[in-house]
Amino acid sequence: MEKISEWLTTVVGSAPAWAVYTAVFVVLFSETAVLVCGLIMPSEAVLIAAGVAAAIGQPNIFVLIVLAIVGALCGDLTGFLLGRRSGPRVENSWAGRKFGPEYWDGAARRVRRNLFVTVPVGRWLGYVRTVVPITAGMSGVNMRKYALATFIGGATWATSVLVLAYVLGATAGARLIGVLVIGLVVAGCLLVVTRAIRHQLDRRRHDTSEPPARAEPEAAEPEAAAAVTVDARETPAN
Template identity: 35%
Template sequence: MGSAVSAAVVAGESLGGSLLDPKSLLATFGPIGVFVVVFAETGLLIGFFLPGDSLLFTAGVLAATGAGSAVHVSLPAVLVAAALGAVTGAQTGFLIGRRGGGALLARSGNRYLHEGIARGSVLLTRYGYGKAVVLARFVPVVRTVLNPLVGVAGMPAGQFARWQVLGGLLWTAGVTAAGYLLGASVPDVDTYLLPIIAVVVLLSLSPLLVEVVRSRRAKRERA
């Protein structure tokens, strides 16, 4: 019994590590892992912590490094999996919001989700439904909460579907293509994945940080 429990714990830790480490996730699950992570991050509130940007970028790099590398994935398969995950995930999040997601958002005690909701509300106020849905794709946490948020706000379903498909395709194809171009142009770039991923994460968080600084500055000015 003890050995079974230990094996379960090790397996759980391995799965958790795979979900948070893009290279490990791709080595273990391939394009299916891309679909699951992108779907969960964009469709389920519990997926806000998942590494969508770094996963897509890493997949692009590894797709360009050739079949002889330690981890190799097919670029077309990654693009299809990512696009399907982004589109179906966003639609799921929207339906959750439409069918009573307001209470779910209000009950959430996670401060990152609350900050994402605040940033999403700023996007909606500044750009309106359509542009906000597209721009949210490029901001971690915000892309998780905005879909149910606009569902609660009553955005027309047809309008949401058009904008979220556009945003999903731009995000998944753009980030993956950026990784692919880097992998194709820089020899042995996959050996420097950790620092590159760190830069990608910082860049993806920069819009959120800018909004936080603006919000605090505005509060000081009002005070």
């Protein structure tokens, strides 16, 4: 672990400032502007690494905070416009089906019910911050109100993560990155497994909730019906 920490310290400390700035802006923008990127972009890990890099390397923490906020805001507004123009198509795409219709419907209800709680709080939750911008655009939310709500969420989230990583990085160095990256990878794997199990349980619940198809009574054979009719006619009345 000591050798890994020393190696990480060397790599992070020698990273050029422009590369860290670019990585932070691109990752935070793409996570909410492109749906498929939200499934794979490690935004928290990037912010943590950037905060530590600012503590022991070349990047400036204040420039990082500004770029992170701008990147998150631009990505959210891009996702909002995408949802307004072609939301159903995105929802039915390959990446959209990974979330499931229940996830989209729940996000839409929360956005319409309380915009200034759902959007800022959703910024702190992995997949939620990816779906919320598109859902808000599909739901017909006022763009100015959404921009204000997502600015509040993005600013508090990015600033808190960067400052915390900066403060801890100044004392723990790159060892912090190793511990947190391992923790994030484990958490991500657990999340994927949990979602897969939940998806299978939902499918089984849906299959068992459907009533079985009722079997239609078989029609009487024509010969038997004809014989019964002939016997009834030939039987004398008492």
